[in-house]
Amino acid sequence: MYPEARAVKLAWTLPTVRPGRSIARRGRWNLARRQAAFGVAIILPTLAVLAVFRFLPMLQALYLSVTAYDLVHPPRFVGWANFVSLLHDPLFLKSARVSVTYVVCSVVPVLPLSLGLAVLFNQSVFVKNVLRSAIFMPVVMPAVVMAVVWTFMYQQDGVVNTLLGFLGIDPIPWLRSSATALWAVILIGIWRATPYYMVIFLAGLQAIPADYYDAAKIDGAGRWGTFRYITLPLLKPTMLLVIVMNVIVAMKVFAVPMIMTGGGPADSTRVLPLFIYQTAFEFFDMGRAAAMSVFLFVAVMVFSFVQVRLFTRGEESR
Amino acid sequence: MTAAPREAVRRGNASRLGWMRRAMRRRAAIVASAVLAAIACVTLLPFYWMLSSSLRTMETMFRLPIQWMPWPPNWQAYALAWHAQDFTRYFLNSGFVAVAITLSNLLLCSLAGYSLTKFHYRGRGVTFLAILSTMMLPLEVTMVPLFLIIKRLDWANTYQGLIVPFLVDGFGVFLMRQYMMSIPKDLIDSARIDGASEFRIFWMIILPLCKPALVALAVFTFREAWDMYIWPLIIITKDSLRTLPLGISLFMSSYGTSWDQLMAIAVLGTLPMILLFFFLQRAFIQGIAATGLKE
Numbered sequence: 213m214y215p216e217a218r219a220v221k222l223a224w225t226l227p228t229v230r231p232g233r234s235i236a237r238r239g240r241w242n243l244a245r246r247q248a249a250f251g252v253a254i255i256l257p258t259l260a261v262l263a264v265f266r267f268l269p270m271l272q273a274l275y276l277s278v279t280a281y282d283l284v285h286p287p288r289f290v291g292w293a294n295f296v297s298l299l300h301d302p303l304f305l306k307s308a309r310v311s312v313t314y315v316v317c318s319v320v321p322v323l324p325l326s327l328g329l330a331v332l333f334n335q336s337v338f339v340k341n342v343l344r345s346a347i348f349m350p351v352v353m354p355a356v357v358m359a360v361v362w363t364f365m366y367q368q369d370g371v372v373n374t375l376l377g378f379l380g381i382d383p384i385p386w387l388r389s390s391a392t393a394l395w396a397v398i399l400i401g402i403w404r405a406t407p408y409y410m411v412i413f414l415a416g417l418q419a420i421p422a423d424y425y426d427a428a429k430i431d432g433a434g435r436w437g438t439f440r441y442i443t444l445p446l447l448k449p450t451m452l453l454v455i456v457m458n459v460i461v462a463m464k465v466f467a468v469p470m471i472m473t474g475g476g477p478a479d480s481t482r483v484l485p486l487f488i489y490q491t492a493f494e495f496f497d498m499g500r501a502a503a504m505s506v507f508l509f510v511a512v513m514v515f516s517f518v519q520v521r522l523f524t525r526g527e528e529s530r
Numbered sequence: 531m532t533a534a535p536r537e538a539v540r541r542g543n544a545s546r547l548g549w550m551r552r553a554m555r556r557r558a559a560i561v562a563s564a565v566l567a568a569i570a571c572v573t574l575l576p577f578y579w580m581l582s583s584s585l586r587t588m589e590t591m592f593r594l595p596i597q598w599m600p601w602p603p604n605w606q607a608y609a610l611a612w613h614a615q616d617f618t619r620y621f622l623n624s625g626f627v628a629v630a631i632t633l634s635n636l637l638l639c640s641l642a643g644y645s646l647t648k649f650h651y652r653g654r655g656v657t658f659l660a661i662l663s664t665m666m667l668p669l670e671v672t673m674v675p676l677f678l679i680i681k682r683l684d685w686a687n688t689y690q691g692l693i694v695p696f697l698v699d700g701f702g703v704f705l706m707r708q709y710m711m712s713i714p715k716d717l718i719d720s721a722r723i724d725g726a727s728e729f730r731i732f733w734m735i736i737l738p739l740c741k742p743a744l745v746a747l748a749v750f751t752f753r754e755a756w757d758m759y760i761w762p763l764i765i766i767t768k769d770s771l772r773t774l775p776l777g778i779s780l781f782m783s784s785y786g787t788s789w790d791q792l793m794a795i796a797v798l799g800t801l802p803m804i805l806l807f808f809f810l811q812r813a814f815i816q817g818i819a820a821t822g823l824k825e
Contacts, residue, residue: 248650248651250729251651254645254732255646255657258639258698261638266664267667269667269676329566336555336559339563343566343570349804351818352800352806354803355759356757357580357799357800360795364580365579403573411819411822415819463670467759467760470779485760489763492673512666517666520663520665
């Protein structure tokens with residue numbers, strides 16, 4: 213325990229047991245209290261901002277989700293009606309399915325890709341810094357710019373189809389067909405996410421003590437054995453974190469489908485955040501949008517909970 | 531074929547073995563570099579294509595065979611695009627908003643992190659968990675009521691509407707707290723004995739010690755703020771308050787097929803981030819790495 217804290221506790225419980233030292237103790241008590249007051253004061257602005265702009269909206273979302281509200285008439289309580297009608301709305305179910313497809317298909321390939329890249333970079337490579345910067349570049353491109361540039365590249369006579377033509381593949385109507393539009397969007401997600409998580413894996417790899425590898429070498433372990441029995445197990449927490457972070461990011465994808473397709477063709481790229489946005493700010497059905505937000509919140513919460521547990525692991529004793 | 535190394539071992543010719551091992555390691559490095567270079571081509575293609583297409587004329591835009599290097603370069607698109615909309619204004623708006631959000635995050639996150647690591651008061655643990663749990667409340671979940679709150683405050687179409695909800699971020703607080711845990715308490719105590727005021731201790735001693743974490747947080751926050759799209763889209767309708775992402779998406783919907791101009795604007799919108807990346811490369815990558823786990 214902290215000596216200060218103990219002193220404060222003592223001062224609380226035994227203020228006048230030893231009158232001879234009470235003045236000194238009271239002085240110390242005041243000092244400790246002043247310090248604690250400063251500590252509380254400097255965190256208050258943060259708490260105020262988070263309370264008003266994070267927690268209050270969440271509570272309000274819960275309230276709105278059981279009302280009908282069109283911004284013109286005052287909110288009217290409707291009970292579960294929003295949730296029930298959502299679960300029977302083919303558009304919502306389709307949107308949820310699109311979101312799940314997007315999340316699964318953009319998260320699964322990123323894991324081996326980013327880990328593989330990190331492993332390659334973790335050994336001796338020529339012009340390592342140049343290559344690392346080059347591969348990192350997608351993280352730097354703003355999401356809106358990315359949407360514009362890839363829309364251009366995905367045109368029927370655009371560069372993607374031209375390059376595929378070199379491989380003998382016929383032009384693909386990327387964004388104009390409901391069969392391919394979602395995959396086009398997913399590919400961009402992978403393009404952007406892979407370097408990001410590569411950096412996190414690299415940090416994880418570099419945190420593994422070199423002794424482990426030296427010991428494995430002495431025991432005669434080969435490259436694959438070292439990777440399989442030392443690197444992978446030690447990277448497990450990092451891998452879990454990468455999956456969780458990536459899932460959360462993928463669930464929130466908005467700018468790319470919004471700009472590239474607006475949710476079409478035939479609703480094939482209308483991910484949940486996009487549907488929430490359209491319901492609220494194009495159809496002004498705030499209650500329904502809030503009910504959708506609650507669904508999204510539950511999904512995000514499950515994964516965030518794992519993330520928070522990872523971040524705070526080993527701190528229970530404190 | 532295998533006789534040579536065995537022979538070398540028998541004779542104890544260590545230098546020959548070492549040479550072979552070096553050659554093998556070299557070959558592995560060559561293979562790895564080649565693979566990475568191929569992947570780098572994929573990651574860089576959109577950048578190259580954006581830049582080269584911004585220098586093409588519309589007539590040669592889709593011409594085959596593919597023209598990798600447009601010659602002579604056509605710079606017209608930049609001026610045309612820039613003046614088609616008030617992009618100077620959008621740039622300044624984005625810059626102002628991103629800088630304001632970054633500065634306030636630096637201050638508030640480090641103050642909160644300092645409070646959570648070096649002071650003792652009742653409810654500190656719960657406070658930390660509450661701050662951390664805001665990571666579960668992304669904008670995409672809270673945008674509807676947040677919009678209503680901003681409207682109630684009459685902050686739609688204002689800078690404060692763009693900035694104030696993001697003055698501080700739960701993740702930033704977490705980052706600063708983790709870093710500050712490693713700062714010894716003795717340092718603070720001895721400064722107190724020397725008679726320094728609490729705020730002075732924070733400003734003159736703690737903040738300078740946190741420089742690496744602050745740089746990482748700044749780069750991370752600035753990137754997110756520069757990237758912000760959904761929130762300005764909801765609360766900004768006035769042209770003079772549009773941020774760059776809004777301006778670009780508007781330009782896309784009204785000049786959808788002027789690809790030369792669109793690519794020119796795309797280049798200009800990426801340029802600040804590329805410059806930031808090249809000057810602060812280490813901080814940039816550390817800022818991302820810091821979002822991972824600390825051992």
